[in-house]
Amino acid sequence: MFWTSYLLAVLAIALAWPVPIMLSRAQWPARAPFTAMILWQTIALAGGLSMIGAMLVYGLEPAGENLIAGVRAVAGMVLFNAPTTVLGFWHIFALSAAALLTVHLLFTLLLTYLRIQRQRGRHRELLDLLAKPTADGSATMVINHDSPVAYCLPGGARSVTVLSDGLMSALEPDELRAVLRHENAHLSQRHHLLLWAFAAWRQALPWLPTTRLAQDAVNSLIEMLADDVALKTESKASLIKAIAIVASAPERAKAAARFAQSGPDAQERTDTLSPAVGYPASPSLELMQASDSARTTASRVSRLLSPQEPLAPVTTGAVLLLCGMLLAVPTALLIVPGLLG
Amino acid sequence: MASLGDLERAVMDLLWAGREAATANTLRDQLAQTSVAVGGTAGHEGKELAVTTVLTVLSRLEKKGLVERERGMRPHRYQAVSSRADHTAELMHEVLGSAPDREAVLARFIGSVTSTEAETLRKLLGRD
Known part of the structure; x- marks a missing residue:
């Protein structure tokens, strides 16, 4: 049982640091966004599982032959005051850390969900007062604003896609359709669930590089997935033009700059068009995030302009197999000894 | 009767359009004139919008931080917090x-x- 905890620890460290860095630099995700998305989810899930598992197995080692026996023995100590002499300081430390990490992860997930729901609710409230539903009665609203803006606000049956007047006047009907298809793809593919999970993952472990890399990668992958859906019905030229017009619109810059705070980093903010007013963030961090989102738009356009072959089925299969292994290995390491014993 | 959401919208539209603060009574009369809020639903056309309903809508909007009330004067006068x-x-x-x-x-x-x-x-x- 001892070697199990080392194996899990090695896996946890690999998934926390080198693997996500390699994946974030890889070029192939643009060719297979769906597969890449599954791989990122697997890395996060298997990473968390092996992190907790490693500590759990280490801490339970003196208490029982295997995980199940160990859990039973420790439950006896906690619930029925059985003697705890078998557990040394580090074992208790590891067990407490495993328990704390589990609770921390679950609570952050819950709190992030509540925060997002509250912000969406507030946003929706204002939208209902400020924006007008389009005539055809679909879940599309138009808001009176000059910047070309399009976004969707998820909310189950009350999900809504919002377009601004500025967008409607800047785009031709075919380009507008491409934007709507793109936004609807976000909603129908439930991308908000991915955004939620990875936002919570980052919130819970902000010091871990993998959480930021994962969130950035997921942000850009969902855009690629939505672009691919839009391309099924709309022409590539319409989509590229829509992206270029919206991204380069001067009104957009003005709207963002209007809120830029004056201060030592005001110039930087105007340059990057990322005001982020009222949110405590160091300027350097802010700049980094801005360049990350910028990479998203740039990689989206270049991906559309010079399309690459989709990943070969064999390679895709290999990646999916790897995903299966990554999830199966920590689970097996935790459970199988107990089943055999 | 139109839903509270529709009424909130109609009340905010009136407050945003008007320059001065308005009492619930004034707003009720304006709503009855425009009939935006109550229109459309058959069977209720002759029925007047109750002032209490307007007050409910206003207090909901106040809770949302969209409307403020001038205190000290009766009846209360309401206005939009920002444009x-x-x-x-x-x-x-x-x-x-x-x-x-x-x-x-x-x-x-x-x-x-x-x-x-x-x-x-x-x-x-x-x-x-």
């Missing part, structure tokens, strides 16, 4: 801003764009 344009700008800032904790709230068509990137895209479009 429609300001609220829209606030909302758009929420959308255009790049705060990381907002990223999961809504999915934008385009995220933040750097000035160099905007430049490149403008060239791509052939507009300088």
Whole structure:
């Protein structure tokens, strides 16, 4: 049982640091966004599982032959005051850390969900007062604003896609359709669930590089997935033009700059068009995030302009197999000894 | 009777359009005139909108921080906290801003764009 905890620890460290860095630099995700998305989810899930598992197995080692026996023995100590002499300081430390990490992860997930729901609710409230539903009665609203803006606000049956007047006047009907298809793809593919999970993952472990890399990668992958859906019905030229017009619109810059705070980093903010007013963030961090989102738009356009072959089925299969292994290995390491014993 | 949501919208439209603070009675009369809020539903056409309903709507809007009440004077006079344009700008800032904790709230068509990137895209479009 001892070697199990080392194996899990090695896996946890690999998934926390080198693997996500390699994946974030890889070029192939643009060719297979769906597969890449599954791989990122697997890395996060298997990473968390092996992190907790490693500590759990280490801490339970003196208490029982295997995980199940160990859990039973420790439950006896906690619930029925059985003697705890078998557990040394580090074992208790590891067990407490495993328990704390589990609770921390679950609570952050819950709190992030509540925060997002509250912000969406507030946003929706204002939208209902400020924006007008389009005539055809679909879940599309138009808001009176000059910047070309399009976004969707998820909310189950009350999900809504919002377009601004500025967008409607800047785009031709075919380009507008491409934007709507793109936004609807976000909603129908439930991308908000991915955004939620990875936002919570980052919130819970902000010091871990993998959480930021994962969130950035997921942000850009969902855009690629939505672009691919839009391309099924709309022409590539319409989509590229829509992206270029919206991204380069001067009104957009003005709207963002209007809120830029004056201060030592005001110039930087105007340059990057990322005001982020009222949110405590160091300027350097802010700049980094801005360049990350910028990479998203740039990689989206270049991906559309010079399309690459989709990943070969064999390679895709290999990646999916790897995903299966990554999830199966920590689970097996935790459970199988107990089943055999 | 129209839903509370529709009434909230109609009341805010009136408050945003009017320059002065208004009492619930005035608002009720204006709503009855425009019949935006009560119109459309057959069977209720002759029925007057109750002032208490308008007060309910106003207190809901007050709770949401959209409407404020002038205290000390009876009957209370209500006015919009900020203009429609300001609220829209606030909302758009929420959308255009790049705060990381907002990223999961809504999915934008385009995220933040750097000035160099905007430049490149403008060239791509052939507009300088």
